[in-house]
Amino acid sequence: MDKETLQQTLEGHFKWFHRHPEPSNGERETTTQIRRILDEAGIEVLDVNLKTGLVARIQGTKNKPETGIERVIALRADIDALPVTEESGLEYASENAGVMHACGHDFHLSALLGAALLLREQREDLPGTVKLLFQPAEEGGGGARQVLASGVLQDVNEIYGLHVAADLPPGLIAVSPGATHAAVGSFKIIILGKGGHGAYPQQSRDPVPVAAQIVNAAQTIVSRNTSPFEHSVLSFTHVEAGNTWNVIPETALLEGTFRAFSDEKLAWIAHRLEQVSRGIAVACEVEIDFSWEMCTSATCNDPALTDFVIETAKARGLETAPSVPGMGGEDFAYYQKTIPGVFWTIGVGSPQGHHHPGFIADPAPLSTAAELLAALAIAGLQRLSCN
Numbered sequence: 001m002d003k004e005t006l007q008q009t010l011e012g013h014f015k016w017f018h019r020h021p022e023p024s025n026g027e028r029e030t031t032t033q034i035r036r037i038l039d040e041a042g043i044e045v046l047d048v049n050l051k052t053g054l055v056a057r058i059q060g061t062k063n064k065p066e067t068g069i070e071r072v073i074a075l076r077a078d079i080d081a082l083p084v085t086e087e088s089g090l091e092y093a094s095e096n097a098g099v100m101h102a103c104g105h106d107f108h109l110s111a112l113l114g115a116a117l118l119l120r121e122q123r124e125d126l127p128g129t130v131k132l133l134f135q136p137a138e139e140g141g142g143g144a145r146q147v148l149a150s151g152v153l154q155d156v157n158e159i160y161g162l163h164v165a166a167d168l169p170p171g172l173i174a175v176s177p178g179a180t181h182a183a184v185g186s187f188k189i190i191i192l193g194k195g196g197h198g199a200y201p202q203q204s205r206d207p208v209p210v211a212a213q214i215v216n217a218a219q220t221i222v223s224r225n226t227s228p229f230e231h232s233v234l235s236f237t238h239v240e241a242g243n244t245w246n247v248i249p250e251t252a253l254l255e256g257t258f259r260a261f262s263d264e265k266l267a268w269i270a271h272r273l274e275q276v277s278r279g280i281a282v283a284c285e286v287e288i289d290f291s292w293e294m295c296t297s298a299t300c301n302d303p304a305l306t307d308f309v310i311e312t313a314k315a316r317g318l319e320t321a322p323s324v325p326g327m328g329g330e331d332f333a334y335y336q337k338t339i340p341g342v343f344w345t346i347g348v349g350s351p352q353g354h355h356h357p358g359f360i361a362d363p364a365p366l367s368t369a370a371e372l373l374a375a376l377a378i379a380g381l382q383r384l385s386c387n
């Protein structure tokens with residue numbers, strides 16, 4: 001398939017998926033449409049225990065190993081959208097009220113469909129197997145963990161995934177070794193005081209100033225306890241107490257998020273936040289209920305495979321640059337815990353950032369993304385089959 005035909009085909013798919021966004025774990029129509037396109041191209045869809053999303057497989061016909069152990073490379077795209085009301089002004093804007101592909105996952109899955117079509121054509125050059133992973137529920141719905149639990153990736157030697165970058169020029173490939181997406185934690189602190197009359201505070205244990213002190217003191221965890229060379233962030237995003245003007249409430253609630261570039265650092269911030277909160281609680285004679293959760297690990301790009309991605313992109317005449325680490329989370333990190341892999345980005349020059357109602361992914365580099373995915377699978381399997 002020539003580049004122009006590929007680009008036209010993928011733009012058609014991309015616009016269809018952009019019109020029909022579905023939220024995490026609700027990607028039913030999306031999955032049906034992906035399956036339809038793969039079926040038409042004669043590409044095998046595996047029987048995997050997933051409610052939404054799917055895994056397809058292309059088995060190469062070149063150099064079957066005598067040992068019978070196939071080399072396997074997985075290519076991953078996420079497929080879910082967000083609860084955002086689109087204001088892009090596009091003629092192919094979302095037709096599903098309150099749901100929008102505002103993170104570009106429609107671009108990812110269309111590019112992966114393109115790679116599937118290319119790899120299907122080039123099966124004779126493929127010394128191994130490619131698994132095409134259309135992952136559900138990346139936006140906080142536990143998609144990667146569902147896929148891992150299904151066991152479908154157990155035989156995979158390497159994994160590659162892509163994300164669009166709103167702020168990079170269309171087609172620029174940005175990738176770096178190590179962590180590029182943060183480990184994400186969420187926390188909840190409930191302050192258990194004693195309510196009473198607003199006029200007689202001495203008879204109560206007011207949780208409101210305790211909450212205020214915790215919010216203030218916690219600002220020093222990142223600014224005073226962490227090296228300026230280590231990136232981390234801590235934000236209180238939900239503060240709640242009381243319901244009227246003359247009653248001291250019984251309890252106060254604080255919620256928020258914190259992020260760092262390693263799971264260990266994330267756990268350390270959680271530990272400090274708990275220490276600070278409990279210390280203030282003791283001083284103010286209240287109890288607290290502290291809990292936190294790791295929502296996503298930090299991504300961790302394999303250094304040697306990152307070089308391989310850069311070389312493969314350059315060999316195709318593509319411009320590459322180091323990627324700028326971001327505090328956003330990405331559940332591709334879960335695959336990288338057991339499978340060496342690389343998460344790379346491609347510029348789509350959006351006027352607005354990710355998750356914004358005015359986010360627009362330029363479809364122009366779709367064929368480039370598809371070709372690079374396919375090239376990584378082919379060159380990766382060639383390299384693996386020589387080892």
Ligand SMILES: [Zn+2]
Nearest residue numbers: 103139354355
């Ligand atoms: Zn997102």
Ligand SMILES: [Zn+2]
Nearest residue numbers: 103104105163
């Ligand atoms: Zn995303």
